[in-house]
Amino acid sequence: MPNLKLDHAPPQRIVVFGGVYNNHRSLAATLAEAQRLGADEMYCLGDMGGFGPNPDKVFPLLREAGVHCMQGNYDHSVGNRLEDCACGYTDPRDNHFARISYDYTLSHTSDANKDWLRALPTGFRRTWNGQQVVMAHGSTRRTNEFLWSSTSPDHFLEHLLRDAGADLLLVTHTGIPWARTLSSGRSVINVGAIGRPANDGNLHVWAVELDLTTPGAIRHRFLPISYDHAALADEMRDERLPEEFVATILTGWWTTCLEILPAKERALGRF
Amino acid sequence: MQLQAPPTLPFPYLETLWLQVTGTLCNLTCKHCFITCGPNNASHPMMTAAQVRASVDEAIGFGVREFYFTGGEPFLHPEIEALIAFVLERGPLSILTNGLLIDAPRADRLSKLAAASPYSLDLRISLDGFTADQNDPIRGRGTFEKIIAAVTLCAGAGIDPILTITEVVPATEATLPAFQQLLANSGITRPRLKFLPPLRLGREARRDRGYEDAERLFDGDLLPDEVFSLACGTGRMVTAKGVYPCPILIEAPGARMSDHLTDALQPIQLRHQACYSCHAEGLRCRT
Ligand code: SF4
Numbered sequence: 001m002p003n004l005k006l007d008h009a010p011p012q013r014i015v016v017f018g019g020v021y022n023n024h025r026s027l028a029a030t031l032a033e034a035q036r037l038g039a040d041e042m043y044c045l046g047d048m049g050g051f052g053p054n055p056d057k058v059f060p061l062l063r064e065a066g067v068h069c070m071q072g073n074y075d076h077s078v079g080n081r082l083e084d085c086a087c088g089y090t091d092p093r094d095n096h097f098a099r100i101s102y103d104y105t106l107s108h109t110s111d112a113n114k115d116w117l118r119a120l121p122t123g124f125r126r127t128w129n130g131q132q133v134v135m136a137h138g139s140t141r142r143t144n145e146f147l148w149s150s151t152s153p154d155h156f157l158e159h160l161l162r163d164a165g166a167d168l169l170l171v172t173h174t175g176i177p178w179a180r181t182l183s184s185g186r187s188v189i190n191v192g193a194i195g196r197p198a199n200d201g202n203l204h205v206w207a208v209e210l211d212l213t214t215p216g217a218i219r220h221r222f223l224p225i226s227y228d229h230a231a232l233a234d235e236m237r238d239e240r241l242p243e244e245f246v247a248t249i250l251t252g253w254w255t256t257c258l259e260i261l262p263a264k265e266r267a268l269g270r271f
Numbered sequence: 272m273q274l275q276a277p278p279t280l281p282f283p284y285l286e287t288l289w290l291q292v293t294g295t296l297c298n299l300t301c302k303h304c305f306i307t308c309g310p311n312n313a314s315h316p317m318m319t320a321a322q323v324r325a326s327v328d329e330a331i332g333f334g335v336r337e338f339y340f341t342g343g344e345p346f347l348h349p350e351i352e353a354l355i356a357f358v359l360e361r362g363p364l365s366i367l368t369n370g371l372l373i374d375a376p377r378a379d380r381l382s383k384l385a386a387a388s389p390y391s392l393d394l395r396i397s398l399d400g401f402t403a404d405q406n407d408p409i410r411g412r413g414t415f416e417k418i419i420a421a422v423t424l425c426a427g428a429g430i431d432p433i434l435t436i437t438e439v440v441p442a443t444e445a446t447l448p449a450f451q452q453l454l455a456n457s458g459i460t461r462p463r464l465k466f467l468p469p470l471r472l473g474r475e476a477r478r479d480r481g482y483e484d485a486e487r488l489f490d491g492d493l494l495p496d497e498v499f500s501l502a503c504g505t506g507r508m509v510t511a512k513g514v515y516p517c518p519i520l521i522e523a524p525g526a527r528m529s530d531h532l533t534d535a536l537q538p539i540q541l542r543h544q545a546c547y548s549c550h551a552e553g554l555r556c557r558t
C-alpha cells in the first residue's frame with residue numbers, strides 16, 4: 001500500500017458537543033477531556049452564545065483546538081445581528097429572560113466573532129466506518145426544530161433519517177441528552193449541551209464520545225463534564241446576569257425558558 | 272391580473288395531525304367558540320374509533336411527529352381512553368379539553384396512560400379568566416369552579432396541565448401573576464400557560480365582532496419562517512367529514528381539502544379572514 005497518508009487516516013475517536021451558551025469554563029473542560037481521551041476530531045453543533053458570561057471567551061478556545069463548528073439558531077441571529085434570538089417563546093416570562101441573554105450576548109460579541117459565526121456551515125456529513133453520519137443543530141430539516149426524546153416517535157425519526165440519508169444523526173438545541181437506536185438499525189443521538197446542566201439537579205454538563213475503533217461500528221458514550229461552576233457563577237454575577245441563570249448553574253435545575261419542554265421532560269425538572 | 276391575490280403557503284412536510292375526535296359536539300356552549308360547538312351541533316359528527324386509528328396510521332406513513340385531539344370536547348367520545356392509549360403507543364399527544372369530564376378516577380387513569388408511554392401526553396385545559404366573574408360569562412355559569420377542580424385533580428395525579436387562555440379580555444400587568452397564583456393554589460408546581468387570541472368566527476363573531484373587510488392576507492404578507500408557526504404550515508386537521516387545513520376552518524365554506532390526507536399534503540392559499548388573525552396575532556395552535 002504505497003499511498004497510505006497518515007494525515008488522512010480516518011478518525012478513531014471523536015468528541016461531539018453543542019450548546020456552549022458562553023460557558024467557556026465547561027468548554028475548556030470538554031476540550032481537556034477530549035484531549036485526555038485522545039480524540040482526533042471534535043465537533044460543536046452550535047449555539048455558542050446566550051445564558052453565560054463574556055461571549056468572546058469561547059471563540060479562541062474553539063478555534064485553537066480545531067473544533068469543527070456548526071451554526072446554530074443563536075449563532076445565526078448573533079452573526080447576522082438580528083434583533084432577537086428568534087427563539088419563539090410565547091410565555092412573557094420566558095421572553096423577558098430570552099431578551100436579557102440575547103441583548104447581552106449580542107452587545108458583548110466582537111464584530112470579528114459575529115462574522116465568524118455568520119460564516120459557519122449549518123451541517124456536517126461524514127462517512128465513518130462505512131456509516132453515513134449526519135450532524136445538524138436542531139434537526140436535518142430545520143435548524144430550530146427541537147428533538148426531545150418524548151416528542152420524537154420512532155417512525156418519525158426513521159422518516160427523518162431516511163430523508164437525510166443518515167445511519168447516525170447527531171443533534172443538540174434542546175439541552176437535554178438522549179440516544180435511541182431504531183428498529184432499522186439507524187440511531188439518533190442528541191448530544192445535549194455543555195453550557196448548562198440538563199435540568200436534572202446535577203451540576204455537570206454532557207458531551208458525547210464516538211468510538212470508531214471497532215470496524216464497521218460506531219459506539220457512543222455520554223461524557224459527564226465537570227467544571228468550575230462556582231467560578232462561572234461568580235463571573236455571571238460580575239456581569240450582572242440574572243440570578244435565575246446563576247441558580248441553574250449552581251443547582252442543576254432550569255429556572256427559565258421552560259415552556260419549550262414537553263410534558264415528560266418538564267415533569268423531570270424542579271420548576 | 273389579480274393584484275390582490277392571497278398568499279400561497281407551501282407545505283414542507285406533515286408534522287402535526289389534528290383530530291376532531293368528537294366533531295362539533297361539546298358539553299359547553301362558550302360564547303367565544305370559533306366553531307359554534309355545543310350539545311346540538313352535529314355539523315361534524317363524532318369520528319369513529321376506526322376512523323381515528325386509520326387517520327393516525329395514514330399520517331404515520333407520512334412521517335408525522337405529533338397528534339392533537341380536539342373537538343368539541345374530546346372526553347365526550349365513548350372510546351376516548353382507548354384512543355389515547357392507541358396514539359401514545361405511537362407518538363406524543365396533546366388533548367384540548369374544557370376539563371369538565373375529568374374526575375378523580377379519570378385523572379388517575381390519564382396519569383397511568385402518560386406514565387406507560389415513552390411519549391408526552393399534554394393536557395390543555397381552557398380557562399378564560401382568573402376569576403369566576405371573568406370566566407363564567409364566557410364559558411358558562413359554574414364552569415370556573417369545575418375547571419379549577421379538574422386542574423387540581425390533574426395536579427394531584429401528577430399531571431401538570433397547560434392552562435389555555437383566550438384573551439377575550441386583554442391582558443394587563445396583573446394577568447400573568449394572577450394566573451400563576453391560581454395554578455399554585457391548585458397544587459401546580461410547574462405552571463404552564465398559553466394565551467391565545469380570539470378568532471372572529473362562529474359564536475365569537477356574534478359575541479364581539481366578525482372580520483372587517485380589510486382584515487385579510489395578501490401575497491407578500493407572510494414572514495420568511497411563518498410556515499413553521501402556522502398550524503396549516505406543517506399540519507392538517509382530520510374530521511369525520513374529511514381533511515381540512517387547520518383546526519380553525521372546519522366550518523369555513525370551501526375549506527375542506529379532501530377525503531384522505533394523502534391528497535391534502537400540498538400548498539394552500541390563505542384566503543380566509545381567520546388567516547389574518549393567525550398572521551397578525553402570531554397565533555401558534557401547537558402546545
Ligand atoms: S370553546 Fe371549547 S369548550 Fe367551549 S364550546 Fe367551543 S369546543 Fe366547547
Ligand code: SF4
Pocket residue numbers: 501502503504516517518519520541543545546547549550
Ligand atoms: S386559519 Fe390560520 S391555520 Fe387555518 S389556514 Fe388560515 S392561516 Fe392557516
Ligand SMILES: [Fe+2]
Pocket residue numbers: 047072073074137144172173174
Ligand atoms: Fe439552538
